[in-house]
Amino acid sequence: MLQVNVLRTKTDWVKERLAIRNFKQPELVDAIIALDDERKKLQAAFDLSQSKINSASKDIGKLMAQGDKAGAEALKAEVAVNKTEVASLTASMTEVEKRLQETLVQLPNLPNEQVPAGKTPEDNEVVREGGVKPTLYAGAKPHWDLIKELKLVDFETGAKITGSGFPLYTGKGARLQRSLIQYFLDYNTAAGYYEYIPPFMVNEASAYATGQLPDKEGQMYHATEDNFYLIPTAEVPVTNIYRDTIVKESDLPIRMTAYSPCFRREAGSFGKEVRGLNRVHQFEKIEIIQIVHPDNSYQALDDMILHVEKLLQSLELPYRILRLCGGDMGFTSAITYDFEVYSAAQERWLEVSSVSNFESFQTNRLKCRFKDADGKMQLTHSLNGSSLALPRIFASLIENNQTEAGINIPAALQPYFGAAIIN
Known part of the structure; x- marks a missing residue:
């Protein structure tokens, strides 16, 4: 959530940055400033009336001690009027504050100066880029055919159990999935990320704090009876560990990693290429999250990008890194880098990770702060990234490593999988 003082003091700049995102309601900035003006006027009137009450209350006591009952009664009448006014002002302030917050949360984060202008993924x-695109043998197949032949994933039974987009991993497919999860977690913890297994549902306050609400309400599965949301990523519960928290400056940076299943009603890429594991509604992902000092968040972003890049290199997958344009970024992000791997069988790039710096947008909602050396309270910055999302990694691994003898397992993964080939 943006800070009102930034909107007020840098109004034109804020609107320019929102234009980079192709945000269609810049008038909301003016509406927020007007509501904040109204709130301040009401607050001033409230403070004046409350001051009159406090002053009169002291005088009433003095008059009563002096035996001036008439004077005391007159002041009591004034206090009653002021109390009625205070009650009315309190109700008005509550209503204006509600409208202010409801409008403020409609504004997305402001894109960093490095973010290119543009509206679509093509921008x-x-x-x-890194790695080498493999040359497959004649007759190589896409993963949706391979998983059937080798009995790695059963979409039909998954659909019977739940519905379309809920894969059932079986046999060596389940083992490969488990191997990837363990390898990614070990890789992250070796780099200093502290591991969590979080709850896989969150309450409304948690979803609001990380920016999923109200922006992505339609994409999340909602358990309405308890008002819980199935998580779209471990970012949501793990970041909320530090909601309403004042951290020690000496404890920054805080690095966290977590495995979780992820649930999204509208998952995956746009277009027709959504077969097999390219687009599913339940998938597994390993997340990395950092809570950092604001002076260090862009160095942390560079470190996270390099961390994910080295992980992809260890899997021997061809990849590229994209800096997203303003129109393609998520609601909460100040800057995002996507990682894509090349699927030789599909002859297309598949997104497998996003690494983002949210600056203070999330932490303002979270109220995650620290006290600096001068004793001033400051907001931390937050970042997160996929390290990595499983479905398309799984798909590209089996597609790019297929041979006529079977599917070769990358060397780094073999100790986890327990074999060098799937056949």
């Missing part, structure tokens, strides 16, 4: 910038 994203390729930062760099």
Whole structure:
């Protein structure tokens, strides 16, 4: 959530940054400032009336001690009028504050100066590429055929159990999935990320604090009886560990990692290429999250990008890193880098990770702060990234490593999988 003082003091700049995101309601900035003006006027009137009550209450006591009952009664009448006014002002302030917050949460984060202008994925910038695209043998198949032949994933039974988009991993497919999860967690913890297994449902306050509400309400599965939301990513519960928290400056940066299943009603990429594991409603992901000093958040972002890049290199997958344009970024992000791996069988790039800096947008909602060396309270910055999302990693691994003898397992993964090939 943006801070009102920033909207007020840098109004034109805020609107310019929102235009980079192709935000269609810049007038909300003016509406927020007007509501804040109204709130301040009401607060001033409230303070004046309360001051009159406090002053009169003291005078009433003095008059009563002096035996001036008539004077005391007159002041009591004034106090009663002021109390009625205070009650009315309190109700008005509550209503204005509610409208202010409801309007404020409609504004997305402001894009960093490095974010390119643009509206669609075609406007994203390729930062760099790595790895070698494999040349497959004649007759190589996409993963949706491979998983059937090798009995790795059973979509039909998953659909019977739950519905379309809920895969059932079986046999060596289940083992490969488990191997990837353990490898990713070990890789992250070795780099200093503290591991959690969080709840897989969150309450409304948690979803609001990380920016899923109200922006992504339609994408989340909602357990209405208890008003819990199934998580779209471990970012939500893990970041909320530090909701309403004042951390020690000496404890920053805080690095966290977590495995979780993820649930999304509208998951995956746009377009027709949504077969197999390319687009599912339940999937597994390993997340990395950092809570950092605001002076260090862009160094932390660079470190997280390099961390994910090295992980992809260890899997021997061809990849590229994209800096997303303003129109393609998520609601809460100040800047986002996507990682894509190349699927040789599908002949297309598949997104497998996003690494984002939210700056103070999330932590303002979270109220995650620290006291600096001068004793001033400041907001921390928060970042998160996928390290990694499983479905498309699984798909690209089996597609790119298929041979006529079977599917070769990358060397780094073999100790976890317990074999060098799936056949």
